[in-house]
Amino acid sequence: MLGIASTELALAYLLSIGAAVLCLVYGIVKYNDSGPLTEELRAEEKEINAKL
Amino acid sequence: MTEKLLWAAIYFAIVIYLGYRGWKETKVASDYMLAGRQVHPFIMSMSYGSTFISTSAIIGFGGAAAMWGFPLLWLTFFNIFVGIFLAFVFCGKRTRRMGSALDAHTFPELLGRRFQSRFIQGFSGAVIFLFMPVYAAAVLIGVARLLEVNLGISYNVAVFIFTAITALYVITGGMKAVMYTDAFQACLMFGIMAVFIFWTYSVLGGFTAAHQALTDLALNPDATAAIKGHPMLKGWNGWTQGLDFGTPTWLIVYTTIVYGVGIGVLAQPQLAVRFMTVKSDRELNRGVMYGGPFLLFMTGVAFVVGALSNVVFFKIPDQTGKVLGQVAFIGGDKNIDKIIPAYITNYFPEWFSTFFLLAMFAAAMSTLSGQFHAAGTSLGRDVYEKGLGARVANVLTVNRLAALVAVLLAMGCAFILPESIIAKATAFFFGLCSATFLPMFILGLTWKAMTKAAAIASMLGGFAVSFFLLMFLHTPVSKPLGICKAMFGVDSLLAGYAPGSPGFNLQFLDPNIVAMPVAFLIAFLVAMSSTKFEEKHIKHCWRFMG
Numbered sequence: 001m002l003g004i005a006s007t008e009l010a011l012a013y014l015l016s017i018g019a020a021v022l023c024l025v026y027g028i029v030k031y032n033d034s035g036p037l038t039e040e041l042r043a044e045e046k047e048i049n050a051k052l
Numbered sequence: 053m054t055e056k057l058l059w060a061a062i063y064f065a066i067v068i069y070l071g072y073r074g075w076k077e078t079k080v081a082s083d084y085m086l087a088g089r090q091v092h093p094f095i096m097s098m099s100y101g102s103t104f105i106s107t108s109a110i111i112g113f114g115g116a117a118a119m120w121g122f123p124l125l126w127l128t129f130f131n132i133f134v135g136i137f138l139a140f141v142f143c144g145k146r147t148r149r150m151g152s153a154l155d156a157h158t159f160p161e162l163l164g165r166r167f168q169s170r171f172i173q174g175f176s177g178a179v180i181f182l183f184m185p186v187y188a189a190a191v192l193i194g195v196a197r198l199l200e201v202n203l204g205i206s207y208n209v210a211v212f213i214f215t216a217i218t219a220l221y222v223i224t225g226g227m228k229a230v231m232y233t234d235a236f237q238a239c240l241m242f243g244i245m246a247v248f249i250f251w252t253y254s255v256l257g258g259f260t261a262a263h264q265a266l267t268d269l270a271l272n273p274d275a276t277a278a279i280k281g282h283p284m285l286k287g288w289n290g291w292t293q294g295l296d297f298g299t300p301t302w303l304i305v306y307t308t309i310v311y312g313v314g315i316g317v318l319a320q321p322q323l324a325v326r327f328m329t330v331k332s333d334r335e336l337n338r339g340v341m342y343g344g345p346f347l348l349f350m351t352g353v354a355f356v357v358g359a360l361s362n363v364v365f366f367k368i369p370d371q372t373g374k375v376l377g378q379v380a381f382i383g384g385d386k387n388i389d390k391i392i393p394a395y396i397t398n399y400f401p402e403w404f405s406t407f408f409l410l411a412m413f414a415a416a417m418s419t420l421s422g423q424f425h426a427a428g429t430s431l432g433r434d435v436y437e438k439g440l441g442a443r444v445a446n447v448l449t450v451n452r453l454a455a456l457v458a459v460l461l462a463m464g465c466a467f468i469l470p471e472s473i474i475a476k477a478t479a480f481f482f483g484l485c486s487a488t489f490l491p492m493f494i495l496g497l498t499w500k501a502m503t504k505a506a507a508i509a510s511m512l513g514g515f516a517v518s519f520f521l522l523m524f525l526h527t528p529v530s531k532p533l534g535i536c537k538a539m540f541g542v543d544s545l546l547a548g549y550a551p552g553s554p555g556f557n558l559q560f561l562d563p564n565i566v567a568m569p570v571a572f573l574i575a576f577l578v579a580m581s582s583t584k585f586e587e588k589h590i591k592h593c594w595r596f597m598g
Contacts, residue, residue: 003263004122005270006294012125013356019132020348026137027341035145035333 056406057203063240063410064217067233067417071221074229081447084226085157085429091231091329097339099234100326101346102241102418104135104317107194108474110245110354110415113309115388117358118380119284121266121291123305124359128352130314136343139318144327144336146497149596151328159321159426160434162328163489166496166593167507168585174439175511177430179488180321183481184430185458188423189465190477195416196466201393202409211466218417219459222424223452227329230421237414242349244411247404249353252360255368255399265363267292269379275366278382291359300560304528307562308479316482316564319490322426354392361395370398389474424462428455473532479562480522480529487518487567491575499579500590506579514571521563528560 001010078084091099117124147162156162160180164173192211199210221229256262269275270290279285287299295302317323330336358380365376365383376383376398383398384391396408432454437444444450469477491514492507522529523536524545530536531543542548549555 003260003265003267004292005267005290006122006292009122009125009292009294012122012129016125016128016132016348016352019129019137020344020352023132023137023340023344026141027338027344030337031334031341033334033337035149 055402056409059406059410060203060413063413066236067217068221070232070236071225071229074221074225074227074232077228078224078226078448081451082157083228084448084451085433086325087227087231087329089152089329089331091335093330093335093338094342095231095235096326096330096335097342098238098346099231099418099422100323100339101136101343101350102234102238102415103322103326103422104131104320104419105241105347105350105415106191106419106478107198107412107416108190108478109351111194111198111392111412112389112475113351114354114358115380115384115391116309117355118361118384118391119279119388120288120295120301120305121293121359122355123295124309124355125352126306126310127314128348128355130310131317131347131351132344134314135317136340136347139323140327140336140340140343143318143324143494143497144339145333146597147324147327148330148333148336150497150593153593153596156328158429158433159324159489160430161438162324163492163496163507164434164438167492167502167504168589169504169508170438170441172492172504172507172511173434176321176489177434177439179484179515180430181427181435181458183484184322184423184427185462185465186469186477187481188420188427188458188462189469190474191416191419191423192462192466193469194474195413195420198393198409198412198416208467211463214413214416214420215459215463215466218420219424219456222421222428223455223459226451227425230425231326231329233421234418237418238346240407240414241411242346244404244408245349245353248357248408249349251400252357252364256360256363262360262363263292265367266360269363269366275362275379279379282381291362298557300557303557303560303562307560307565308528312479312486312562312564313482315490315568316486319485319488319493320482321430321485321489322422324493325426325429357395358392361391364395364399368399371401420462424455424459427458427462428452430454431457470532480533483522483529483562483564483567484515484518486564487514487571490514490568491571495572495575495579500594501579501584502575503579503582503584505582506575506577509578510571510575513574514567517570518563518567521567525559526561526563529563 001007004010004013082088113124150166151162154165156165160173160176163176164170192215195214196207196210199205200207221233253259253262256265270293285301287296287301295305361380365378365380367375369375380391384394396405429451432451436442436450488511491510495502523533524530527544537543544559546555546559
């Protein structure tokens with residue numbers, strides 16, 4: 001496959017590219033996702049960070 | 053040479069300017085340790101990636117790929133899937149949220165506060181402070197040799213200059229200076245590696261044609277005659293044909309390089325702390341988007357180009373029009389660390405050679421700065437201020453002095469340790485961190501029933517088992533360290549077995565195949581039978597988990 005003799009190593013090649021694409025897609029899909037915190041908790045966290 | 057010196061001066065001037073920007077913005081301790089928890093996701097992600105990838109990952113492992121071929125691509129997959137995707141999405145978010153809930157400033161402080169243990173914070177800090185300089189020295193040795201060869205500077209002067217410039221911005225500007233310079237260095241590295249892979253595939257006729265040529269080369273007895281029977285190639289069938297299971301070469305590639313480095317990244321203190329430098333999960337989500345492709349262009353390109361350089365050396369005319377007609381190992385003068393530099397010198401124009409050198413400076417400097425910073429804050433914050441309970445009037449000054457001590461320690465190691473230690477010291481530090489920190493770190497982030505006693509037992513047990521195996525059984529590390537030889541007269545306690553027997557081959561098995569599962573097992577067993585934390589503390593730790 002792809003000129004690579006071993007199927008295992010062709011898989012490593014494709015999975016490496018696939019993992020990078022997964023990261024790219026995940027980042028785009030979750031671009032504005034700030035996480036599961038409620039507004040109240042988010043405000044508390046901001047307060048802690050502001051105190052630093 | 054003059055042109056190289058000029059570009060090197062411009063590069064160092066940009067780095068010093070960015071360091072100055074970091075220093076101007078560093079007002080309080082949290083700026084110094086966590087860049088004020090307000091870092092842009094692109095800067096955070098590039099800083100994480102460039103800290104992870106050092107010169108040895110590109111030149112050393114690229115040379116190893118020229119020798120062994122595509123099996124190293126499993127490390128690229130682990131680098132991206134474990135080192136970026138799982139690290140950011142699962143560990144990173146929990147680290148950031150718990151770090152924020154516990155107001156932790158360093159990786160050991162996160163562990164110490166999660167388990168309400170000053171001992172854990174102090175011991176973790178001590179491990180990082182004492183062993184990080186050995187890893188930093190390995191990076192320093194590699195880049196100093198590059199400076200020596202390319203700019204005609206003596207080795208000792210090269211070590212001093214490189215350390216001084218890096219230390220200047222780490223000590224004064226802290227995490228902000230480290231991350232600003234890292235991001236610039238990462239962009240430079242990315243650009244160079246993109247040209248590197250594009251040129252190599254182009255000259256060999258594209259993806260499939262290049263791979264096919266490499267596959268065919270392994271079947272050409274004229275090509276492989278020079279490397280047949282080499283001790284590093286026991287069980288090797290070809291660059292794209294793979295390795296025989298269980299042979300010493302297979303054990304080194306799959307257990308030390310792929311598993312050891314691929315999983316070990318999760319417990320690297322200088323990387324984990326970066327998750328605490330951003331203000332919300334959104335920055336980590338965006339960081340994943342930049343980090344994955346960046347690492348593909350670092351290790352993925354280095355390993356593919358390293359392997360394909362065999363075809364180029366064998367049948368493509370170099371800049372003088374001469375065809376070497378030999379594989380990369382011969383092209384690199386039978387030294388795997390010289391393969392990538394020889395490939396660039398022989399086949400690329402002078403301008404690329406200059407910029408590749410700068411990219412290697414960038415790779416080394418970005419890794420070194422993270423190491424100096426982590427070792428310094430471990431001594432200043434975790435060992436001195438928290439572990440020993442010292443009264444500190446000016447936290448910034450203490451941490452700056454601690455970073456200076458870490459820098460001097462690393463520089464001292466670079467003058468003492470031999471050049472052959474680079475890969476071993478890296479594997480040593482990754483292995484030690486994995487066994488010592490990973491079980492309590494992962495379980496601390498995910499398992500509410502994890503106890504203080506279990507964390508301490510796992511940390512000490514993992515450290516002891518890993519340290520023993522590295523010092524007395526694992527020949528690739530025990531031999532250069534020489535402690536086993538001094539005490540028992542042999543390089544490894546397994547050296548007495550007949551060559552090729554399972555007992556003999558065990559000395560090439562990475563210690564973490566044993567040490568990390570043992571540390572996890574200790575954690576589970578002790579957690580089952582020791583006092584749990586009060587519900588109030590657990591709620592406090594988990595309050596930002598959602």
